[in-house]
Amino acid sequence: MKHGLISVLASLLVFGACSPAETAAPAPEQTGAIAGNADAIKVNAGDWPLHGRTYDESRHSPLDAINTETVADLGLAWYHDMDTRRGQEATPIVIDGVIYVTSAWSKVHAFDARTGDLLWQYDPEVPGEWAVRGCCDVVNRGVAYHDGKIFFGTFDGRLIALNATDGSPVWEIDTITDRDKFYSITGAPRVVKGRVLIGNGGGEFGVRGYVSAYDAQTGELDWRFYTVPGNPDAPFENPILEMAAETWTGEWWKLGGGGTVWDSMAYDAELDLLYIGVGNGSPWNPKFRSPEGGDNLFLSSIVALRPDTGEYVWHFQTTPGDQWDFTATQQMILADMEIEGAPRKVLMQAPKNGFFYVIDRETGAFISAKPFVPVTWADGVDQETGRPNIVPEAFYHNTGKPWEGTPGPMGAHNWHSMSFDPHTGLVYLPAQVLGFPYISDEAFEASELTVNLGVDLEAIGLPNNQAVRDTVRRSLGGHLLAWDPVAQKEVWRVEHGGPWNGGTLATAGGLVFQGDRNGDFSAYKSETGEKLWSQSVQTGVVAAPVTYELDGEQYVAILAGWGGIVPLLLGELSHNEDGPQVNRSRLLVYKLGGTETLPEPYDVSRARVPAPPSFGTPEEIDLGAGIYARYCSGCHGDTAVSGGVLPDLRWSYALGDEDTWMLITRDGGLKDVGMVGFGAELGDDDLNAVRAYVTHRAHESGVADLGE
Ligand code: CA
Secondary structure: OOOOOHHHHHHHHHHHOOOOOOOOOOOHHHOOOOOOOOOOOOOOOOOEOOOOOOOOOOOEEOOOOOOOOOHHHEEEEEEEEOOOOOOOOOOOEEEOOEEEEEEHHHEEEEEEOOOOOEEEEEOOOOOHHHHHHOOOOOOOOOOEEEOOEEEEEOOOOEEEEEEOOOOOEEEEEEOOOOOOOOOEOOOOOEEEOOEEEEOOEOOOOOOEOEEEEEEOOOOOEEEEEEOOOOOOOOOOOOOHHHHHHOOOOOOHHHHOEEOOOOOOEEEEOOOOEEEEEOOOEEOOOHHHOOOOOOOOOOOOEEEEEOOOOOOEEEEEEOOOOOOOOOOOOOOEEEEEEEEOOEEEEEEEEOOOOOEEEEEEOOOOOEEEEEEOOOOOOEEEEOOOOOOEEEOHHHOHHHHOOOEEEOOOOOOOOOOOOOEEEOOOOEEEEEEEEOOEEEOEOOOOOOOOOOOOOOEOOHHHOOOOOHHHHHHHHHHOEEEEEEEEOOOOEEEEEEEOOOOOOOOEEEEOOOEEEEEOOOOEEEEEEOOOOOEEEEEEOOOOOOOOOEEEEEOOEEEEEEEEOOOOHHHHHHHHHHOEOOEOOOOOOEEEEEEEOOOEOOOOOOOOOOOOOOOOOOOOOHHHHHHHHHHHHHHHHHHHOHHHOOOOOOOOHHHOHHHHOHHHHHHHHOOOOEHHHOEOOOOOOOOHHHHHHHHHHHHHHHHHOOOOOOOO
């Protein structure tokens, strides 16, 4: 067993290191009616009608009643507790006095935005066992609205249209091309020119990425753009894929290739260009994907398409030949700004790879890129082409050595939304410093039940030494970063003490709003980062706030609820100083003079059963550790310590009851709540080895006696 590589730890330690009248915005297409397009939508100042408020995804509001002078009077207006205890990642949509928001398990809720009265809700009844088909919790990032309908994707890959008035279903279609493959949907759809656009998740499991466009009225498929080429023996679906195929080697199509479009899109009505963010390679390790190298287009790329046809226009690849899970699915913000004396129409993205990119959104031409956190995989970016200068050690697939890189697969910035304030000219982004030890899994074999990375997950667990664990945990970083995209430099930051903080909202009130991992929702002065207001929401926040106006009164809304990949996979490394953050899922709405208060935090603790005596040979425990790392750690946490969202198995009743353990882990007795059985790939000896390992960990970590 290779647990607790000192070099791995050392590496982690090192890395610890509007309408035009509304604003004087230099980007007129950011607010108000979008010109040059008969089908463009009018954005009222008081609404939040699109995922990023406007098609440019700037997440800036012209509302300014809540401002640097008044924000001290901000108080809770109302709140609503959700009926799940998984990660809440959605951005609410607000139109004509109604808030539409999704919760975990792809449930949709409509609230009276003044009072918080629940108007309707819709549960698409995602099968619990689909949970294992996603990498990163059963999350959903929100709905889209168009012409009286609400559109949303479900975790099991359906796209559904509801009547916005009463939540009754209008149509439902399946977006998945092969239901044997582990596709999912977690992203919010976008509606452009009467088409509903949606991609899929699944890049860790061996799928082929695509984005689909459906008729908003009927649900009929209009076009589909595949982001990576399929088997070249079959006709390419799109002429550009013939070019893309020249950048791949081997038999990449057999494990899908990856390139899922799982989150971001943006639209420029004047240029009539739809921008999609494309995900990582599948498997991560190119030895098992494209063994003779190549850029592997369009992995980790921003691709511009014609929204009427899905026709390819241009692409910009941030991470050629990605092998680090460096997706380019992170948010794209469109803005107009002066760079070196010339007005430019730019697209900005801070992808996982740690560089902040500014590119020309008309042509895809590179303008500039600089690292916004410590970056070790590349020694800068070529200032002519935008290609990264990748250091040789980062090619872990052919060095034969672990690559302890930062950023890692959780990204220097992940899906958590950033915002752009045209007045300050700054982008406010939730940045994080979070490395990862990449080790080529030379014995890789594809699994049908879990992730297919080609990276050795068994070798990276933390050792039992508590001082070392604490030191590594404290070395991880996360902060609210104010970034100047023209000068490509940091202007200010607010440290949050660790990664996985919420998305941001910028307003004309001179404020930036953000929730954080510590359970606080705060407002900062957008020019300086000075904290002007903060309240506890009793749980970690990962989603982004929005603001709206009704009857002349401004509101701010935030969906809270700790979850997602960091607490699930990182386990103890995601904890705060006093232990794991908890999930209490709720929508909170604030206004000036709001006097509502939150109840005493409701109890989210689970029954703790003392562990049985340790059992099994060292070999069995070692076997169990390896199986745990591959099949269990993604949800229950590294080295069997939970991050606080899903059960900590060290206190499981089933550790001392083999029959119950088998009923759950082999036969899927808890599949309806998301825990599938692994009997199809793992034998009883394997599963008992995991039971022995977790029991061993309960004793080793000193919690075996900590019962109820
Ligand atoms: Ca990924």
